[in-house]
Amino acid sequence: MTTNTFTLDLQQPFNLRMTVESHGWCQLAPWHWDGERLERTVRIGENAEWTRVHQPSEDQLLIETSSSSTDAVSERVARWLQLDWDPSEFLALCDQTDPDISRFIRSGGGRFLRGDTFFEDLIKTVCTINTTWKQTKSMVASLVDLGDGLFPEPGEIQRFGPQRLADECKMGFRAKTVDTVTDQLLRDQAIQTDGSAHGDMVDYDYLISLKGIGPYAAAHTMMLMRNFETLPIDSEVSAYLRQQGVDPKYAQSAFQHWGKYRFLGYKLKRIVDKANWIGD
Incomplete structure (x- = not known):
């Protein structure tokens, strides 16, 4: 080769x-x-x-x-x-708000690994809903096995169908969510056949309009599209916030000083404080 x-x-x-x-x-x-x-x-x-x-x-x-x-x-x-x-706008805010994060950005941090497409990131996010990290890894690995080593494109997900997703990928209720969301995205022409997002159609409001996509999944997916306005709240984030004396119900207001970079400020603070969690 x-x-x-x-x-x-x-x-x-x-x-x-x-x-x-x-x-x-x-x-x-x-x-x-x-x-x-x-x-x-x-x-x-x-x-x-x-x-x-x-x-x-x-x-x-x-x-x-x-x-x-x-x-x-x-x-x-x-x-x-x-x-x-280009982190220059966020850096200007960090220089005023948190010099430790400024240094982290200038050292090359601040970005988040993404998949090939918006669709891959969305479906992987669905695989994190109401489950353990071990199960998430297993579901995603099974999806990739079905795709012969590649993450499946939307058309492949449609061909697999919810029953096969449930049986072979052990996706539980998420199988129906993945199937329904894929159909809706294609029907609305919100994604291209390869799973790339179509123009500016995909935003937070659109995502939470999809059956099975709630505030957490929508916010997490938008974060990977570099919209950091909303903090995705799951059980792990909630536990961390409580340790910091923040009621998860008030998480958005607790980080409002970061403005449209709310999630980025929260996440990078955890990273520089060596309190970040990336699975195990």
Whole structure:
């Protein structure tokens, strides 16, 4: 198998480890992270190609891939790692609010690992609802197995159907949610056939209008689209807030000094305080 190797020059402070270990996505298939190299199988055109990312220096990423389409791979890597994010506006707020977070951003942190598409991130989020992290990892791994090593596209999810999702992926009530949400997204033309979000149609209000998608799932998915206005509240976040003396009912107001960066301020504070949780 031919391996193509190329580099990507970084335009902003960026740290691969900080980005990958920002939340639990790195533990979900088809990702593999060994502490230095990030790898997964990715769909490029009609082909399944492996891609590996390493950071040999502060201003450059090294990409290895089985694909000959380096442009397509570069686009995927940029999405995974949010390489197009300009943190300058948030940094200005941090300089006034929390210098520790400012230093973290300037050291290359502040981004969150994402999947190939909006659809992948949404369905993985559904797999975190009312369950354990161990079960989440198992459900996602089973979905990737059904996709022959790739995260399934919307059309594949439709072909699998809710019964197969429930039986083979042990998704419980989430099987029906995934099936119904996929149908609605395609019917509304909110996503493209590959699962990419369509224009500006997808927002928080649209997501919570989907049957089975509540405030937590909507806020978490929007966070991965770089809308940080709403703090996703699940059991783990609630437990942390209580430890800090914050009633989860008032979480949004407790972090209102961060404005439209409410989630980002909350999450990065946990990271710099070494109180972050990314699964186990």
